[in-house]
Amino acid sequence: MPLLGGVRPPIASLIALLPVIAAVTAVAVGGIRAERVPQAVVDGERQIAADTALSVGTSIGAEAGTVRRTVEAYTATGEATPTTVLKALASARKQALGSALLDSRTGRPLAADGEPVPLTGVDVTALASGHGAIPPRLVTSGGERRLLYFAKVRFAPPGVDANEDQAEVRSRSERQWLLVVSGALPALTAYGDGRSAEMLDAVGHVLGRAARGTASPAAADSGLPAAVARAAKRPGHRIDASASLPRTDPGGERTVVGWAQVAAATGRGDTDGLGLTVLTSRAVPTATASADYTRVALTAAGALTGLALLLGWVLRRTVQRPLLRLYLSAGRLARGAAGRWPGAFEELARPVPVDGFGESARVGRALESLRRQLLGESGPQSLPAPRGPGYRTLTVAAVLLLAGWSVPMIFLLNRVDTATAVPAAVVADQQARTEIVSNRIRRSLDQSYTDVGELAARLAGKSRAARTEVLRRALADRGTYRSLYLLNSSGDITLRVGDTPLRTSVHVPGGSGIATVNTSGRIPAIVAYARVPAGAGRAAPAGAVLFGEVDVNVLNSLLARPKLGSVWMTDGDDKVLAASVGYRAFQALPDTGLTGLARATRGAPGTVGSANSAVLASSAGPSVDAAAPVAQSGPAARLGWHVVTAEPAAALRLPATQARQRTMAVGILGLTVGAACLGWLYVVVIRPLRAVALAAERLAGGDRRTVLYPVFHDEVGSVARSLELIRQALAQRGRAGGYGRAVIPSQSRYENRTPW
Numbered sequence: 001m002p003l004l005g006g007v008r009p010p011i012a013s014l015i016a017l018l019p020v021i022a023a024v025t026a027v028a029v030g031g032i033r034a035e036r037v038p039q040a041v042v043d044g045e046r047q048i049a050a051d052t053a054l055s056v057g058t059s060i061g062a063e064a065g066t067v068r069r070t071v072e073a074y075t076a077t078g079e080a081t082p083t084t085v086l087k088a089l090a091s092a093r094k095q096a097l098g099s100a101l102l103d104s105r106t107g108r109p110l111a112a113d114g115e116p117v118p119l120t121g122v123d124v125t126a127l128a129s130g131h132g133a134i135p136p137r138l139v140t141s142g143g144e145r146r147l148l149y150f151a152k153v154r155f156a157p158p159g160v161d162a163n164e165d166q167a168e169v170r171s172r173s174e175r176q177w178l179l180v181v182s183g184a185l186p187a188l189t190a191y192g193d194g195r196s197a198e199m200l201d202a203v204g205h206v207l208g209r210a211a212r213g214t215a216s217p218a219a220a221d222s223g224l225p226a227a228v229a230r231a232a233k234r235p236g237h238r239i240d241a242s243a244s245l246p247r248t249d250p251g252g253e254r255t256v257v258g259w260a261q262v263a264a265a266t267g268r269g270d271t272d273g274l275g276l277t278v279l280t281s282r283a284v285p286t287a288t289a290s291a292d293y294t295r296v297a298l299t300a301a302g303a304l305t306g307l308a309l310l311l312g313w314v315l316r317r318t319v320q321r322p323l324l325r326l327y328l329s330a331g332r333l334a335r336g337a338a339g340r341w342p343g344a345f346e347e348l349a350r351p352v353p354v355d356g357f358g359e360s361a362r363v364g365r366a367l368e369s370l371r372r373q374l375l376g377e378s379g380p381q382s383l384p385a386p387r388g389p390g391y392r393t394l395t396v397a398a399v400l401l402l403a404g405w406s407v408p409m410i411f412l413l414n415r416v417d418t419a420t421a422v423p424a425a426v427v428a429d430q431q432a433r434t435e436i437v438s439n440r441i442r443r444s445l446d447q448s449y450t451d452v453g454e455l456a457a458r459l460a461g462k463s464r465a466a467r468t469e470v471l472r473r474a475l476a477d478r479g480t481y482r483s484l485y486l487l488n489s490s491g492d493i494t495l496r497v498g499d500t501p502l503r504t505s506v507h508v509p510g511g512s513g514i515a516t517v518n519t520s521g522r523i524p525a526i527v528a529y530a531r532v533p534a535g536a537g538r539a540a541p542a543g544a545v546l547f548g549e550v551d552v553n554v555l556n557s558l559l560a561r562p563k564l565g566s567v568w569m570t571d572g573d574d575k576v577l578a579a580s581v582g583y584r585a586f587q588a589l590p591d592t593g594l595t596g597l598a599r600a601t602r603g604a605p606g607t608v609g610s611a612n613s614a615v616l617a618s619s620a621g622p623s624v625d626a627a628a629p630v631a632q633s634g635p636a637a638r639l640g641w642h643v644v645t646a647e648p649a650a651a652l653r654l655p656a657t658q659a660r661q662r663t664m665a666v667g668i669l670g671l672t673v674g675a676a677c678l679g680w681l682y683v684v685v686i687r688p689l690r691a692v693a694l695a696a697e698r699l700a701g702g703d704r705r706t707v708l709y710p711v712f713h714d715e716v717g718s719v720a721r722s723l724e725l726i727r728q729a730l731a732q733r734g735r736a737g738g739y740g741r742a743v744i745p746s747q748s749r750y751e752n753r754t755p756w
Contacts, residue, residue, distance in 0.1 A: 006714035007323050007685045011315045014677035018308030021673060022301040025666045029414075030297030032659050036286040037254050039653040040422075044429030045280060047563050049258030051436040052188070052197055053278040057262045057271040058440065059186040062447060064136050064149050064270040067181050069477060071151035073458060073470075078156065082110035082177065085153060089179055090114070096181045097146065104128035104152070104176035117182045118146055128152065128178050138201065138274050145207050146182045147274075153177040188278075189439070192432030195282040199262075202275030204229035217281070228259045228279055253283045256425075284425045291655050296413065300663075304405055304670060311398050319391060319685065322356035326363050327715040329353065330722035333367060337374055337729035348375050358390035359686070359693045363719065366696035370726050373700070380702030386693075391686040395678050402674035409667025414659040421656035422615050422649055427624055430647055431613035433564055434626040438611075438643040440558050441569060442631040445514050448480060448528040448550055449635045453512055455484070456530040456546040464495065471497045482549045486532070494544070501525065501549055508545055514635050516571065517547075524577045524585040526550045528635075552578050565623065565647030566590075569630065572640030574598050589644060591618045598627045598642045615649065622649045688716045696723055704731040 076085050086101045090113045098114035107124035118141035127134050127150060134150035153176075185208055190197045193213040198206050204226035209217050262276035329352045336347035348371055354364035365383055372378045455474055459467045471484045475498050483498030491506035502525035503517035512530035532544040559567040560580035567580040574595050575586040589595045593616040602609040611628035623646045630641040650657055688711050695708050708724040710717035 007320045007681070010677050010681035010684065011312060011320055013680070014315070014674065015308055015312035017673045017677065018311075018670065019305050021666060021670045022304040022308070024669070025304065026297045026301040028297075028662045028666060029300070029659060030294045032291075032293045032655050032662070034291035034655045037256060037284060038423055038426070038655065041284055041425045041429070042256055043563060043653060044426055044433075045256040045258035045282060046260070047258075047561070048191065048195070048429060048432055048436070049278055049280040050260040051433055051561060052191070052280060053260035053262045053276075055436060055440060055443075056186050056188070056199070056276070056278060058443065060136060060147065060262070060274075061270045062443070063147075063183060063186075064133075067149040067179070068133060068151045069474075071153055071179055072473075072477070074153070076153055076155045076177070085177065086111040086113055086179070089153075090181075096183055098182040100180045100182075101153070102178045102180060104178045110177065115182065116141070117148065117180050119148075119180070122148065124178060124180075128176060133270075135270050135273060138276070141182070145185060145201070147185060149181040149183065151179045151181075153179055190280070191435050192282065192428055195280060195432065198225070198279045200225050200229055200277045200279055202229060207276075224257065225279065228277055229275075231259070254286055255281050255283045257281045282425075284423075291659075293414070293655075293659050300405075300409065300413070300666075307401060307405055311401065314394075315398070315681070318356050318358075318394060319360070319681070322360035322364070323685065323689070323715050325353055325355055326360060326367070327718050329364070329367055330719040333371055333374065334722035334725040336371075337726050357388065358386075358394070359689045360391075362386055362693040363689070363696050366693070366700040369700040370696075370723075370730070373730060374726065380700065382701045383697045391689065392682070395682050395686060398678050399675055402671055402678075406667040406671035406674075409670070410664050413667075414656070414663045421654060422622075422624060422652065423654075426652060426654075427613050427615060427626075430564075430624045430645060431611050431626040431628070433561065434567075434613070434628045434643055434645045435611050437559060437561060437564070437567060437645070438628040438630050441555065441641075441643060442634065442636055444480075444555065444558055445528070445550075445630070445636045446634050448548055449512065449514055449530075451478060451480075452528040452546055452548040453530040455548070456512075456532045459486075459546065460533040467495060468497065471495070480548075480550060480554055482551045484546065484548050487545045487547060489544075498549075501547070503527070503547075503549070512635075514639065516577070517549075519586065521585055523552055526552065526555070526577065556580060559643070563647070563651070564645055565651070566645070568594075568644045570598055570642050570644060574642075577641070591616070591646075593618060594625055594627075594644050594646060597625055598644050601627045601629055601642060602640070616646075620648070623647055624649060624652070684712065684714070685716060688712060688720075692716055692720050692723070695720070699723060699727055699730075704734055 070089060074085075074089060082101045086099060089101075090096065090099045096114060098117045099112070100109055100117040100119075101111040102109055102124050105125065105128075107119075118139045120139065122137060122139065134152075136150070137148045139146050139148055185199065188197045188199055188208050188210040190210040190212040195213075196209065196211040196217045198209040198217055201207055206217075206225060211217060257279065258281070259277055259279045262271045262274065262278060332347045332350070333352070352364055352368040352371055354361055354368065356364075362383075369378070369381055369383065373380065451474070455470065458470055462470065467486070475481055475484055481498060483496060483501050485496035485498075485501055486494045487508050488494050489508060491508050493501070501517075502521065502523055504519065504521070504525075505517045509515065509529060510531065512528075514526070514528050516524055517527050518525040527550065528548045530546055532546055555569060555578040559569060559578060561567070564580075568576050568583070568589060569578040570589065571577055571586075574589060576583050576589065577585065589598070597612060597614060597616070601612045609629050611626065613624070613626035616623060616625050625644070625646045627642050627644045629637075630639070630643060631637040650661060691711075692708075695706065698706060699708075704727060706727075708720050708727060710720040710724075
């Protein structure tokens with residue numbers, strides 16, 4: 001018999017696999033424990049720390065990039081003095097605490113402005129000699145921590161003058177200056193009521209803190225910041241790693257702590273090497289109700305084990321044992337019909353037992369009739385039509401029994417009201433993370449607004465070629481815009497660099513701001529614009545406006561965050577402008593509940609409103625949703641844009657959701673395995689046996705012409721081969737005539753046949 005053929009393998013697999021699934025049920029469902037602080041709350045604090053650290057890193061990177069772009073936009077001439085160069089560069093950085101211009105080759109100060117720039121421990125010559133951008137440095141000045149930003153000053157190529165001293169020309173061409181700007185650390189913001197945030201250095205010293213509501217800083221625990229700093233420097237730790245830790249308070253609450261390193265969003269960036277870590281904490285109430293799923297798991301596992309034993313016993317008694325007896329009886333009759341050794345005809349003297357029901361009983365009755373015909377005791381006889389259930393009914397009943405265990409596990413067991421199962425702390429964390437995302441969007445839009453304003457000022461008085469070069473360099477350096485273009489007073493594009501604009505509106509706005517310039521299409525056209533000032537000489541035409549069309553993929557990347565679910569940015573009419581998932585511009589939010597939540601964030605007329613959150617039910621299942629306005633102030637505040645998030649409740653690591661998911665999983669697994677094993681039994685045994693039963697009854701009724709071909713090399717195939725030998729013997733006897741002793745086929749007819 002082949003390894004996977006016959007009646008034994010599917011029944012043995014069913015008996016063996018169902019208890020395994022029962023054991024999995026007992027371990028997976030019974031292993032769920034309701035902790036005092038759900039894991040979803042701990043995960044939420046960790047993600048909030050990571051989001052806050054990302055915002056800090058983005059602020060540092062944006063400031064470093066602004067300093068570099070300011071210096072790159074300025075080209076010093078050979079006659080420029082350090083004082084005039086520093087005055088021109090420092091005037092563009094109003095928030096700088098101090099700035100200095102140094103000689104790159106010697107590190108000697110050439111000019112200074114504002115507070116003294118702390119350069120202790122900074123090797124200026126080594127920094128200036130390297131290639132590429134110089135990352136910021138964290139230094140100490142008078143007990144205060146400062147961030148130093150660096151940029152190399154570029155000089156215009158010296159002109160050729162035959163009367164000028166060549167040594168002086170060479171000295172100017174080799175001149176290298178380094179601008180150093182001193183700034184304060186980015187201000188921390190604590191998101192969510194009752195949460196505190198601290199910024200730590202590489203050794204665990206607190207550099208800054210913020211709190212919201214009645215929060216108490218986690219740094220009050222003197223050992224925690226140092227422990228976090230050590231964990232952040234652990235060898236092999238990812239630069240963007242984050243973690244969380246629940247701490248027990250004397251008042252019965254538990255403080256959930258999260259930390260994350262300040263790092264660039266992708267790859268290496270300006271924050272690498274600073275050793276900054278953000279530590280957030282929040283006191284949450286402990287869960288009072290305990291949920292124990294052990295009893296449910298053991299009951300379900302015991303029921304499945306009992307069901308496996310019952311099905312195994314029934315299938316062995318009604319299918320396996322009768323079929324094996326048929327296999328032996330059919331072989332015995334075939335040997336008796338062939339008569340190839342002494343005493344072979346005595347095999348025909350033993351009656352064929354008729355066991356079981358259904359197809360086995362039908363084949364048994366047909367074999368008994370054929371045995372009597374071989375002995376000459378009777379002629380062909382028609383057997384009664386089959387009545388009652390057969391093996392197919394038995395298979396369906398077995399599947400229904402398994403469904404009786406699996407369906408309640410999938411659809412009924414461990415079903416809870418998600419709105420009450422989700423802790424309030426998880427809903428609050430979703431709202432806090434939504435506020436962080438909206439703040440990142442606001443900063444990006446504000447930066448675009450500032451960039452376009454600075455570019456517009458630089459275009460004043462320049463020729464067309466010079467303006468083209470300025471815009472082309474800005475487009476390549478920033479990577480934020482699809483295109484930069486100038487509009488005249490009639491709304492016509494007079495100069496463009498980058499892709500073709502997506503605008504459909506030709507209205508030329510006054511002043512500066514942020515807007516959308518299309519109302520349909522697959523991609524929204526979000527622009528920052530500013531009027532180009534009139535300049536002397538070859539000035540830009542009167543009424544010219546510079547537009548910077550923001551690449552929507554940049555906004556999409558800002559919206560996407562781990563464990564936040566689906567995120568959308570909507571306009572004032574609740575139409576989608578950007579999203580972390582696939583979308584079409586200006587389409588409605590996927591659920592009316594999300595639209596209502598976004599509208600609920602709006603305040604009184606003339607105000608931007610505040611963030612809101614709730615647990616909503618939708619067609620895809622319950623989810624934890626939140627909405628927050630993009631900006632409370634600034635150029636984006638008047639737009640009325642919102643950020644809306646939706647995290648499926650099933651994705652949260654809560655005991656209730658875990659129990660439901662695991663119960664559904666084992667239910668589906670049990671039904672799949674049971675149906676597969678029973679389907680295997682039906683295909684390999686029951687369906688071929690039905691065909692053999694029909695052929696045996698026809699043979700017993702006198703059909704000597706239909707040849708029986710075995711389909712499988714198993715018990716059913718062996719019965720079919722035996723019936724074919726019996727058919728040949730009866731057919732030869734019929735041709736010889738008479739009802740006496742069966743005619744024995746000659747030996748030569750079987751020399752080339754496979755023995756039974």
